[in-house]
Amino acid sequence: MNSPALSVRNLLRLFRNAAEPEAMPVGVRNVSLEIATGEVVGLIGESGCGKTTLGRCIVGLERPDSGEVVVGGTDFTALSGRDRRAFRRNVQVVFQKPETSLNPRMTVARFVGEALANFDVVPRGARRARLEMLAGLVGLNADALERYPHQLSGGERQRVAIMRALASEPQVIVLDEPTSALDVSVQAQVLRTLKALQAEVGTAMLFISHDVAVVRYVASRVLVMYLGVIVEEGPADAVFTAPSHPYTRALLAAAPRLKPSGDEAPPMHGELDLRAARSGECPVRPRCPLAHDRCREAPPMADLGDGHRAACWLADDLNKQSSEPTYREKTAS
Amino acid sequence: MSDPALFEMRDLTIETVRDGHRRRIVEGMSLSVRHGEIYGLVGESGSGKSISMMASVGLAAASLDITAGDVSFAGRRFAASDRRGLRSNLSHGVSLLFQNAKGALSPFLTTGAQVERVLAGRLPKSTCRREAIELFRVCGLNHADLADKYPHQISGGQAQRVAMACALATEPRLLIADEPTTALDVTTERELLRFLTRLCRERDLAIVLIAHNLSLVAEYCSGLTILHAGQIVERGPLASVFAEPLHPYTRGLIAAVPDVDAPHELEPLAGSVWGGRSDIERCRFSHRCPFAQPDCEAGVPALLPRAGHEVRCILYREDAT
Ligand SMILES: Nc1ncnc2c1ncn2[C@@H]1O[C@H](COP(=O)(O)OP(=O)(O)O)[C@@H](O)[C@H]1O
Ligand code: SF4
Ligand code: SF4
Ligand SMILES: [Mg+2]
Numbered sequence: 001m002n003s004p005a006l007s008v009r010n011l012l013r014l015f016r017n018a019a020e021p022e023a024m025p026v027g028v029r030n031v032s033l034e035i036a037t038g039e040v041v042g043l044i045g046e047s048g049c050g051k052t053t054l055g056r057c058i059v060g061l062e063r064p065d066s067g068e069v070v071v072g073g074t075d076f077t078a079l080s081g082r083d084r085r086a087f088r089r090n091v092q093v094v095f096q097k098p099e100t101s102l103n104p105r106m107t108v109a110r111f112v113g114e115a116l117a118n119f120d121v122v123p124r125g126a127r128r129a130r131l132e133m134l135a136g137l138v139g140l141n142a143d144a145l146e147r148y149p150h151q152l153s154g155g156e157r158q159r160v161a162i163m164r165a166l167a168s169e170p171q172v173i174v175l176d177e178p179t180s181a182l183d184v185s186v187q188a189q190v191l192r193t194l195k196a197l198q199a200e201v202g203t204a205m206l207f208i209s210h211d212v213a214v215v216r217y218v219a220s221r222v223l224v225m226y227l228g229v230i231v232e233e234g235p236a237d238a239v240f241t242a243p244s245h246p247y248t249r250a251l252l253a254a255a256p257r258l259k260p261s262g263d264e265a266p267p268m269h270g271e272l273d274l275r276a277a278r279s280g281e282c283p284v285r286p287r288c289p290l291a292h293d294r295c296r297e298a299p300p301m302a303d304l305g306d307g308h309r310a311a312c313w314l315a316d317d318l319n320k321q322s323s324e325p326t327y328r329e330k331t332a333s
Numbered sequence: 334m335s336d337p338a339l340f341e342m343r344d345l346t347i348e349t350v351r352d353g354h355r356r357r358i359v360e361g362m363s364l365s366v367r368h369g370e371i372y373g374l375v376g377e378s379g380s381g382k383s384i385s386m387m388a389s390v391g392l393a394a395a396s397l398d399i400t401a402g403d404v405s406f407a408g409r410r411f412a413a414s415d416r417r418g419l420r421s422n423l424s425h426g427v428s429l430l431f432q433n434a435k436g437a438l439s440p441f442l443t444t445g446a447q448v449e450r451v452l453a454g455r456l457p458k459s460t461c462r463r464e465a466i467e468l469f470r471v472c473g474l475n476h477a478d479l480a481d482k483y484p485h486q487i488s489g490g491q492a493q494r495v496a497m498a499c500a501l502a503t504e505p506r507l508l509i510a511d512e513p514t515t516a517l518d519v520t521t522e523r524e525l526l527r528f529l530t531r532l533c534r535e536r537d538l539a540i541v542l543i544a545h546n547l548s549l550v551a552e553y554c555s556g557l558t559i560l561h562a563g564q565i566v567e568r569g570p571l572a573s574v575f576a577e578p579l580h581p582y583t584r585g586l587i588a589a590v591p592d593v594d595a596p597h598e599l600e601p602l603a604g605s606v607w608g609g610r611s612d613i614e615r616c617r618f619s620h621r622c623p624f625a626q627p628d629c630e631a632g633v634p635a636l637l638p639r640a641g642h643e644v645r646c647i648l649y650r651e652d653a654t
Contacts, residue, residue, distance in 0.1 A: 046518040047489070153605060183377040183545055188589035188601035210518055213593035240593065254519040255593050256548035258575070271490050271521060 003073070004034040005204035006058065006091075006172045011067035013057050014228075024277045028054045029228040030067070035172065038202040040194070042219030042236065044212055044251065046272050050228040051208045055174040058206065059093040060084065072171050089119040089168035096177035098157035101164075102149040108135075108160050109145040115167040130167075137200065138163045139193045155186035159193065166201065176208045187214070194218055212255045216240055221307070224248045227272070227283040234308030244302075244310040244319035246290045266290070282312070290314055338405075339539050340366040340427075340507050342389050345402035345413050347381075347563075354611060359385050359563040362402070364541070366507065369533050371540045373550030373557035373571070375586070379606045381563040382543045386509050390427055391419030407506060424454065428505035432512040434496035438484040444495040445469070445480025451502035468498040473528060490521035497525070501532075511543040526553050547586055551575060559583050562606050562617035564633070569642020579644040581622045616646065624648060 009032050014025040028050045035041050043051050056062035058069055060076055069076040071090050079087050095101055103111050109131055116122060122130045132142050138159040149157055158178060165173050175194075179187040195218060198205065209215050215222060215236070222239045224232040224247065232245040243249045249265035266289035276286035282295040294313050302315035312318065347359040359381045366372045374382050387393050389404045393416070402413035407426055411418035423429075431437050438447055448468055449461040456464060469480060472494045484492055493513065500508060510529070514522035530553060532538045544550050550557050551571065558568040559582065567580040578584050588600035602621060609620025615630040616622070622629065628647050636645040 046520060184547070184586060184589045185377055185602035188591075188599040191591070192599055192601060211591075212519070213591040216593050216596050217591040217599065250520065252593065254523040256519070256522070256546065256552050257593065258548050258551045258587065258590055259592075259594075260552050261594060267523070268520060271488060272518075 005037045005039075005072065006033075006035040006206070007068075007070040008033045008054075008058060009068040009070065011054065011057055011069065012065045013053055013062060014065060015053075024227075024279055026050065027228050028057065028064075031225075031228070031230055033223060033230070033233075035204040035206060037171070037204055038198060039221065040198055040205045040207055040219045042215035042222045043206060043208045043225060044210065044215050044222065045225035046251075047210060048272055049225045051225055052176055053228075054225070055093065055176050055206060055208055058172070059091045059174050060088060061093070086119075089121075090170050091172045091174070092165035092168060092170040094158070094161045094165050094173065094175045094178050096180050098154075098161040099149070101161055102157060104149050107146050107148055108140075108152075108163075111160070112145075112164045112167050115164050119168040121168060134163045134166055137166065137197060139189070139196075153186070154182055155189055158182065158186075158190055162190075162193070162197075166197070166203070170203060172204045172206070174206045174208070177210070178207075179214060180209065180211065191218055212240075212252055224251065227277055229283060229311070231284065231312070232310040234304070235306060238304075238306060238308040242304075242308075242319055242323040244304055244308070244315045244322065245284075245312045246288050246314070246318070247284050248310070249318070249322070250289075284312075338365040339368045339407060340364070340389075340541075341405045342385070342413075343403055343405075345385055345388060345404075346400045347384060347388060347393065348398045348400050349396060356611060357400075357563060358397075359388070362560070362563070362565060364389075364558060366539050366541060368506070369537045369539055370556070371530065371533055371542055371554045373554035374541055374543045374560065375545065375547055375550055375557055376560035377545060377586075377606050380560045382560055383511050385560075386511065386541060386543060388413060389419065390423055390429070390509065391416035391421075424503065426504070426506040428500040428503055428508050430496055430500045430508060430510040430513045432515045434492040435484055435489060437496055438492060438499075440484055443481050443483055444474075444487065444498075447495065448480075448498045448502055451499050455503065465498075465502075468502060472498045472501070473524070474498065490517055490525070493517060493521075493525060497529075506537070506539060508538060508540045509543070510540055512545065513542075514549070515544075515546075522549075529553075547590055559586070564617055565636060565643075565645060566618065567642065567644045568636075573641035577640045579639060579642075579649060580618075580646050581624055581648075582618050585621075618646075 011028055011031045014027040016025045017023055031054060045051055053062060057064045064077055076087055112131055113127055116127050116130060131145060135142055135145055140156060140159045144156060179190050182190060207215060207218050219236050222236045223230050226247050232239060232248045243252055250268045253265035268287040270287055277283050280298060282298050285291045285295045299311050299313045301309045301311045303309055304319045342364040345359055345362040346357055348355055348357050362385050376382050384393060388399055393399060399414040404411055404413055404419060406422050445465055448465040452461040452464050474494050514525055529540060533540060542554060554571055556570050557574060559566050561582050567574060567583045578587055585602040589602060591599060604621035613630060614633050616634050619625045619629040634645050634647045636643050637649060639649045
């Protein structure tokens with residue numbers, strides 16, 4: 001990999017729950033990751049596991065307690081004031097509900113035009129042409145440029161949010177559940193647009209979603225997060241066909257399917273319970289169907305080859321087991 | 334199908350004025366649910382799923398005109414326009430469960446008190462507490478202190494279980510569940526639906542599962558109806574519809590669902606549910622349909638039997654080649 005578009009190093013951002021001082025603080029614990037130019041990386045995990053917090057730290061909406069967010073060679077977290085604001089053009093974000101970021105009193109052209117002007121992306125005279133080019137990129141009709149958000153459908157509004165994110169020519173875009181509020185039909189349109197963008201523009205993307213099927217469609221690499229740590233990561237094909245962490249296996253098995261697979265990877269016990277986790281242990285232990293004595297000590301990341309890694313004492317065995325033809329046939333048929 | 338239906342909606346039609354025009358937002362909707370079955374109702378948002386089911390229990394908004402139809406439940410029949418009569422079903426065996434349980438629960442009462450309040454409708458006060466604890470247990474709410482918490486102190490999955498405990502407190506025979514798991518993680522979703530499936534088996538509870546997610550219906554339902562723009566476009570036993578989906582809309586919906594096991598290109602559906610001409614009687618999918626032809630706008634196609642289920646599309650007319 002040549003120098004990555006985004007490199008996150010040992011990012012820490014923890015929240016203590018005042019009501020439960022005993023409980024382990026939640027958030028993001030020492031996460032490191034890299035995304036290359038043109039790469040879409042998926043981030044999956046249950047709600048509350050820290051996905052959004054990680055995304056917010058990357059785009060500068062949240063200050064990490066420690067760690068670095070390096071974009072194009074510059075550590076974003078070290079900047080402040082004007083430099084920090086100017087640097088923002090390099091990292092953009094798209095949220096689940098476009099309503100929260102669009103301005104109801106601005107037409108699409110003004111709203112996106114504002115971003116072009118703020119970051120001085122193109123000379124004033126070239127703005128209109130750029131707007132039309134951006135609209136084309138996200139599959140929006142040029143006449144939508146003169147409309148207000150309430151005159152657009154949910155899918156169109158999400159395209160506008162993506163368009164605005166693209167306007168400043170960022171190196172990285174974080175998309176946090178960008179299609180979760182959309183109908184499958186509209187979701188399919190937006191996902192196709194994102195894929196086409198990846199081919200045309202090459203912006204690095206972190207695609208956060210709890211929907212594993214959606215992530216499988218858009219991402220070439222996947223990170224699986226649990227209670228603030230990455231428990232498994234690797235090329236999407238490897239993680240989806242040979243999941244090697246009990247949590248990943250449970251998460252994939254739980255996804256509803258048009259053709260139910262009959263794959264019965266053992267489910268996690270109960271719900272994500274922040275009170276149950278103990279520091280020093282494997283964070284998954286309280287819910288893990290395969291937990292055993294050794295799990296009272298946190299497992300290291302096992303290297304499974306080709307960048308596929310999993311933090312579980314049993315990762316090698318699980319990897320072999322799930323690469324076996326029987327398991328694959330079951331999940332693929 | 335000798336077993337008489339527990340719930341039967343026939344020919345429900347709902348009209349309202351929208352964009353200055355009078356429109357039939359639900360037309361000729363019918364639905365039949367047997368004892369103990371989970372029946373799926375599918376379609377994009379705006380297609381009329383929730384309004385139909387709300388109307389069936391007398392809870393359609395006052396601005397909606399219910400111009401035709403009737404609903405039978407457990408042997409009692411009411412005209413669909415008889416909102417009061419239909420609402421009485423809510424205390425005689427029909428319960429509701431919604432997507433956003435946290436919003437539906439009262440913020441001022443502990444979860445235990447909310448369930449007890451519902452129980453007080455049919456039980457002497459002295460036994461409510463005990464019964465509430467039992468319901469919590471049944472719904473998988475095992476933490477002893479959960480009953481003393483307020484809705485904002487619990488997780489989304491727990492809130493959904495509390496809402497379920499409230500819904501079950503009336504001992505329903507039919508549960509109308511409107512996107513009950515849409516806001517939840519897949520892990521919690523699976524647990525809840527497994528739990529509901531078990532209730533159906535053990536207590537003979539029937540469920541109408543309203544979902545925009547076809548995969549959920551594929552996993553848990555025995556039959557389904559697909560609605561588009563207020564009309565049934567296809568319906569039948571699950572196995573038959575999924576083995577041979579016929580309507581272009583059904584096929585479009587299926588092609589738009591990403592597959593976690595075998596990723597494929599997604600084929601998005603063009604257009605929106607209510608687009609197209611409203612001044613003529615036509616196939617209400619014609620403005621989005623890749624197979625549309627002049628005949629499709631000559632009238633509303635009939636719902637006809639084909640391949641073990643029913644479909645509303647001229648491609649499947651008797652005389653179609
Ligand atoms: N500002 C905050 N104050 C306190 N706790 C927070 C704050 N922001 C997030 N959290 C907590 O951090 C955890 C991780 O949250 P989040 O990043 O939103 O997870 P996800 O996006 O995976 O659902 C959650 O338990 C959440 O409640
Ligand atoms: S280390 Fe132990 S507890 Fe942790 S995921 Fe692996 S088996 Fe489960
Ligand atoms: S009737 Fe015509 S327009 Fe309607 S679904 Fe069939 S082919 Fe398409
Ligand atoms: Mg989130």
